[in-house]
Amino acid sequence: MTPEEYYYKYIRKDKTELYEMRIKSLQWMLSCFKKGTIRQRTIVGLIPLEQLHNLLDWLVEKERYEDCIVVKEVIDTIYEPKKSEYEKQFKEEKKN
Numbered sequence: 001m002t003p004e005e006y007y008y009k010y011i012r013k014d015k016t017e018l019y020e021m022r023i024k025s026l027q028w029m030l031s032c033f034k035k036g037t038i039r040q041r042t043i044v045g046l047i048p049l050e051q052l053h054n055l056l057d058w059l060v061e062k063e064r065y066e067d068c069i070v071v072k073e074v075i076d077t078i079y080e081p082k083k084s085e086y087e088k089q090f091k092e093e094k095k096n
Contacts, residue, residue: 019058022051023067026074033078040078049079 001009004018032038052075059068076083 015058019055022055023059023070027070030070030074030077043078049075052079 029038029043033040033043052071056068056071056075059065059071
């Protein structure tokens with residue numbers, strides 16, 4: 001168990017502060033990825049997709065849809081780029 005896990009499991013049960021930090025770090029990380037200063041493999045190795053889904057669920061529960069956009073963009077851009085390209089293509093075909 002890491003010190004962070006211990007702290008949030010036994011001392012601080014509210015995950016609000018942790019999620020706030022994650023949102024800010026995701027914004028920074030996404031901008032670094034777009035600049036090319038951080039690799040996709042590094043991000044995928046450090047942040048499990050399940051954690052992003054948990055964060056997204058928490059944000060929807062709190063009705064913080066502006067922050068959902070950041071998390072969704074990270075998922076679409078870094079974790080599932082082919083799926084997001086397919087969705088864009090599907091929407092374009094549906095319009096025509």
